[in-house]
Amino acid sequence: MFEFFFKYSAYVYDKGEFVFAAGWPAIVATVVLAVAAVPAILRYSGVRGKSSQLDRLVLLTTRLCILSIILVLLLQPSLAVSTAVPQENFVGIILDDSQSMQLADYGDEKLAPRSDFIHEFFGNDNSKLMMALNERFKLRFFRFSDSATRLENLNELSYSGGQTRVGPALDFAHQELAAVPLSGLILVTDGADNSIDGLSASLQSLRANSIPVFPVGVGMERFNRDIELASVEAPTTVLAGSQVSADVVIDHKGFSGETVLLLVEGPDGIVGTQEVELPNQGDSTVAKAQFTATQEGPHLYNFRIAVQDGEMVSKNNQRDILIVVQDRQDKVLYVEGEPTNRTGFLRNFAIDDDPNLLLGVFMRMAENKFWRAGFESAEELAAGFPTTREELFQYKALIVGSFEADFFTTDQRQMIHDFVSQRGGSFLMLGGRNAFGEGGWQNTPVAEILPVELVPPFANKADPFYVDVFVTPTLFGRTHPVTQMADTLELSLQHWQTLPPLGIVNQVGKVKPGAVSVLEGKTANDETHVVLAYQRFGRGKALAFTPVNQWYWQMAFEIPLEDLTHETLWQQIFRWLVNEVPGQVTASTVLDRFAPGAPVTVTAGVLDDNFIEINNAAVTAIVTSPSGQTRGLELDWTIDTDGEYTATFIPDEEGFHQIHVWAERSGEALGEDIAHVEIAELSTEAFAAERRTALLERLAQETGGRLYSPENVASLPDDLRVSEGGTTVLEVKDLWDLPLIFMLLVALVGTEWSYRKFRGLA
């Protein structure tokens, strides 16, 4: 439509500069206009008769407009634009060769694969598009998916690439054509970039060299019916026996209000199911999948929803997540200020014989009389609560029961704070007559890390605070792994309703902003009290658990003897405490899966005994392939980041690789860690496979190009001519013969004539 009125496309106007070819100075043009306009003004002003002042004004205005247009035309309006010299310039045509191009959503019926567009328009030299391009440019073809190469023949396209990496593709074509005059790059793709590469550097380079990109977007922008597991977030490492909670983001189109079944399959078969009702409003929902990880080692857990009728894409209904189930033993320090029943019940029923937890108990029985049990050696904490960070930081979690703040020195209280913020450990305060505000913990560094506000205790010690509360998960807590007491969420919630009340003797304040309440308690008067809350603080996390007699869920008359609520809750709390608490050495890779032949970078974080980053450690790694072959790596400090060391290798085999990292300094071992990575063909092409118009728009705008679709790609050759890239000449295009101007003149003359007729002035 634009071209119909304006003769040239908007892109040409955007690239061109408006000029007057007649060359008259502006003052001359103004004088001519005035000379022509004055007689008309005088004539219309002097005329009387049947005309009114309004009539004369309207007629004068139309006449002056006509005169102005004629004058403008006499000035020869033109558009000066740089155009490519025919056959002097090159154009790179980059074709998407990834798996997403096989999706069948092209054509009038939306049933043909996207690749058909490529063959229809670029695979046939006799197509209008190719003829127009060949007439003006020298064409060079490239293909890209996870890597880019030259393309001699379109028959080489296989549409089997496992990844779409747009940035490296543009860089490759730019480099290949760096030595020749380049008018631009045509990029034919759906834009479904699923790499971790950025685009900014590539676009900046192209812009600096005045090389525009002309993306041609193929594929539907929005599917009619499709369900996609957009992402799955789960812990990367867990202790064996841990309850795992995974956040599954589900996108859908066309399934509003329908219920689907989410399955989780592990090494032992189906480990979890969850019914998910897809929302009416908006496209995404987050489902919580719960399961128990039992088998040790790196395992792929498959999350999937069965393909529903009419879905556009079937392969995006499932995702595999690598979870490493570790059979390690984590040290936890539990200190109690007085003998409590929960100590015995916790040790005996909940943690007894747990091979993954080493619970050291330090309990005060009387003034200056302590009892220790569960430590690795008889000397551990023989002198009392740790007095150095090195001593305290060896534990993954610290639990403080009914212990008043005054028992600890100022430095010890600060150490507890640093245990969470700096070391990344987990802290749990339990309820008791000497806990929270009742224990004087307000105004200490520990109060800062706690997820609840502390209030001063009741002044009347003869009538201490005490309430019985019925405990239930909060709205957030319902899907938290700690609160799962049954195989399904519904059964779990029902179970919570059957539990007898517990006692709280601490009057804690509200949950802090940013902290999360997982369990709450309601009294018979419907008052609400915090039961279990947590917050992330620094590198670690802190929890508050207020009931003093949670063991009652083991003993209560209403609770069947075979019930495992007490044990389950404690086991899940403990695993939550120790999971993902870092050691002095941590090993990781940016992804848990790489394509064969892709380089894998191992990153190690190294801390000293006080968990402070060190830059002069000797860090080595041994990579063990699935066949058992090993290779050694030396990791070097990155310089940019304290305590961070990296090394890169290219795996030879497919399958799970183990990367065992050690760190030492001056002959003293600092620690070790193991990471796992899977080498396999990536299958991300089916995800987010709709045409990414926004990304393609960005490519065009930031490089001075233009975005096309199959419907308007015919104008691409003409726009390429004026792209400013390559060898160009300045071309002046006449604008005096614009259809719009002719139509405007006719309209003005017709308006004057019609007005005269209407007013009887003709």
Added chain:
Amino acid sequence: MELWRSKSFLVVAVLLGGASLARDLPNLPRDTAPAEEVLGQAYGGYIGDRNFVINRGNGLHEFYFTRAIYSSWSRGYGRRGRGSWATDWPKADVQFLWGLKRLTNIDAYDFDNPVTLDNPDLRRYPFLYMLEVGAMQLTPPEVEGLRDYLTAGGFLFVDDFWGTYEWQVFEHEIYRVLPNYEIVELPLDHPLFSNFYVIEEILQVPNVGNGRSGYGTWEQDGYVPHVRAIFDDDGRLLVLINWNTDLGDAWEWAEDPWYPLAYSNFAYQMAVNAIIYAMSH
């Protein structure tokens, strides 16, 4: 325990023959009221020198010295007519608690806490004290109540029963409660004997009469004190059995200048150790 009752037991044992008192006891005279009625009599009122009123208010405490009210064929000593469960009650309980709170920092309820074995509320108190179990004759609800209490996580401290006959009575009854469990001798190197006080010798604690008089510490044919135990399959201590000894009297008469201090010391040490052990294991 007064002399005349000890003699009565000896007579009964001779008449019936000790060997016949195996697991299936013959019908013994039963002249006690059901435990619930006894409880009704025990609460409130004037008992002995003080007016003890059960007070379950005053907040929530970590430890309650809970005394088991059970059915017996004897009215017991110390609190006539209420059953053997009430022997030494409530003075022994309260005086023990005074000592416990002075010696440790346990948050203990100040008063006695008698509860019947078939009361659901029993489950609120993980520590349970029973004595004079040589006269025990549990009803089926009491058997079930005590069994469930112990298997759910409770701990039973048994005290003050003497001689072969009373052992057999107790053994019969406890095997009704825990039929598949074994009673074993608790060795002195067990952690219970060293977790608070280091106990190197098991003393025989006499009743108040014997203690004051100094004429021997035993009763009936209970010449040697024993500390025995019942463990579950996971090694948890369910029942601690103090046989041929009377720790309760030692607490009850600890302030009596004629009652030897050594016995009271030992009695407090044993109980403190047992309570600390039960709370931490």
